[in-house]
Amino acid sequence: MAQGPNEWADALAPPQQSLGPVLDELAGVLRKAGQHRWARYVSDCRSRLRGGGIDKLKRAYGGMGSLNDLWLGDPLQDRFEELKREAYALATRPEATP
Numbered sequence: 623m624a625q626g627p628n629e630w631a632d633a634l635a636p637p638q639q640s641l642g643p644v645l646d647e648l649a650g651v652l653r654k655a656g657q658h659r660w661a662r663y664v665s666d667c668r669s670r671l672r673g674g675g676i677d678k679l680k681r682a683y684g685g686m687g688s689l690n691d692l693w694l695g696d697p698l699q700d701r702f703e704e705l706k707r708e709a710y711a712l713a714t715r716p717e718a719t720p
Contacts, residue, residue, distance in 0.1 A: 648705040655694040
């Protein structure tokens with residue numbers, strides 16, 4: 623039987639619970655900017671929070687062509703930067719990865 627959103631969130635550690643909505647919004651911003659590949663990547667991380675999604679997300683921040691290299695332009699850039707920083711901060715908390 624499928625779990626509803628509340629049961630699923632209850633099964634996650636607090637940083638993971640907080641990370642889910644941030645990733646949802648980040649994926650939305652990326653879609654609005656036409657960055658569909660990155661939007662799918664972030665959405666996939668979101669769907670895998672209980673099984674490797676946090677590690678996958680952290681890999682998106684390093685190297686050439688990473689999330690850090692994206693420039694979305696106005697009016698989305700400021701919100702993108704905020705969400706990107708928040709997602710990374712939550713993903714790198716020691717208690718975020720089981």
